[in-house]
Amino acid sequence: MKKNNPLPSSPLQRTGRSKLKKKSKRRRKVWITILAFIFIAGILSFIFRKELLMFGFDHVVAPTVEGTLKQSYVPLSHNNDEAEDASIKLDKSLPFSLLLLGTDQRGKENGLSDSIIYTVVRPKENKVLFVSIPRDSYTRIVGAEEVKGARKNTKINAAHSYGGAQMSVDTVEQLLDAPVNYYATINFSGLVEVVDAIGGVELPITKLIENKNPAHEKLRIEPDKPIYTGNEALMYVRYREDSDFKRTERQRIFLKAVLDRMKKFSNITNIKDIMGVAGDNFKTNMRAEFMLELAKRVVFESGTPQINSHMLQGTDKRTDQWYYILDEEDVQRTHERIELWLNPDTAAGELISEDSVE
Numbered sequence: 001m002k003k004n005n006p007l008p009s010s011p012l013q014r015t016g017r018s019k020l021k022k023k024s025k026r027r028r029k030v031w032i033t034i035l036a037f038i039f040i041a042g043i044l045s046f047i048f049r050k051e052l053l054m055f056g057f058d059h060v061v062a063p064t065v066e067g068t069l070k071q072s073y074v075p076l077s078h079n080n081d082e083a084e085d086a087s088i089k090l091d092k093s094l095p096f097s098l099l100l101l102g103t104d105q106r107g108k109e110n111g112l113s114d115s116i117i118y119t120v121v122r123p124k125e126n127k128v129l130f131v132s133i134p135r136d137s138y139t140r141i142v143g144a145e146e147v148k149g150a151r152k153n154t155k156i157n158a159a160h161s162y163g164g165a166q167m168s169v170d171t172v173e174q175l176l177d178a179p180v181n182y183y184a185t186i187n188f189s190g191l192v193e194v195v196d197a198i199g200g201v202e203l204p205i206t207k208l209i210e211n212k213n214p215a216h217e218k219l220r221i222e223p224d225k226p227i228y229t230g231n232e233a234l235m236y237v238r239y240r241e242d243s244d245f246k247r248t249e250r251q252r253i254f255l256k257a258v259l260d261r262m263k264k265f266s267n268i269t270n271i272k273d274i275m276g277v278a279g280d281n282f283k284t285n286m287r288a289e290f291m292l293e294l295a296k297r298v299v300f301e302s303g304t305p306q307i308n309s310h311m312l313q314g315t316d317k318r319t320d321q322w323y324y325i326l327d328e329e330d331v332q333r334t335h336e337r338i339e340l341w342l343n344p345d346t347a348a349g350e351l352i353s354e355d356s357v358e
Contacts, residue, residue: 069288076166076285093124095342100186112162115251120341125348127339130309132248138323142170178338182286190281192230200227201257209239248311
């Protein structure tokens with residue numbers, strides 16, 4: 001059978017095909033240009049990732065978060081005068097002290113301070129000292145005589161119940177004979193919500209943690225999980241059926257885990273929502289701009305600080321109830337150590353001690 005030969009194309013058809021080829025080539029050039037732009041933009045964004053994040057932090061995150069942080073600002077009646085505050089702001093390399101308080105505050109009640117950590121921050125060396133004060137430490141409560149029904153000498157965690165952050169600060173200053181420049185309190189609800197907002201935390205739990213005393217609240221945390229939720233993190237820092245030493249150690253481990261988690265890219269870009277979660281659960285006398293500057297340093301400039309920690313030493317004793325009787329010599333040594341850390345002229349090598357460095 002004879003095959004049909006195609007008819008020769010007309011000049012008009014050839015012109016049409018030529019135009020289609022030119023359009024196709026133009027489209028390919030456009031797509032190649034777009035892909036090249038995306039590729040170059042991707043490389044540049046990777047190379048200048050830090051700079052882009054810092055720009056976003058300064059111009060997008062900070063202005064929106066500042067309003068939330070201002071709502072959490074609650075000054076003390078004394079202790080943080082304007083001259084001291086101004087000197088720290090003018091030179092952000094100066095060491096400063098911060099009292100961290102985790103409370104069981106509910107509603108309008110102050111609540112007890114479940115965790116008490118006196119902290120010294122040295123921005124220049126990117127080092128932090130954590131001094132854990134066991135909640136059952138027997139001491140004089142400064143200002144208790146002005147509160148009806150308050151005990152002048154009792155567990156240090158009662159100070160927050162009697163007079164909030166102010167009385168806690170005054171009592172810790174008297175106990176350690178050391179200044180408290182700033183304080184920050186967060187209650188249990190805030191802790192749970194913040195941890196959940198950052199997607200949980202990594203905790204080194206290798207054995208089952210469980211309350212076995214029927215008089216204690218039910219508590220059970222499974223080991224070897226990659227990420228722990230806010231509720232699990234709260235149980236982790238509150239568990240106390242082993243020892244005060246282990247308990248305060250867990251609190252310090254938790255704080256470092258939160259700092260590490262905050263540096264994840266997704267959390268850096270989500271700071272506004274995270275701070276919004278804290279809301280009424282977080283109180284401090286640090287100014288918003290000061291906190292933002294510190295956050296910027298930790299996240300973008302210095303990295304997670306090197307943490308040096310110590311727990312006040314003592315022994316358990318029962319009188320009308322169980323107390324932790326502090327060792328006076330250890331308290332004095334801790335006072336001297338705090339003085340060393342707060343002195344801006346102290347060399348970095350002098351800050352090393354026998355305690356844990358994390």
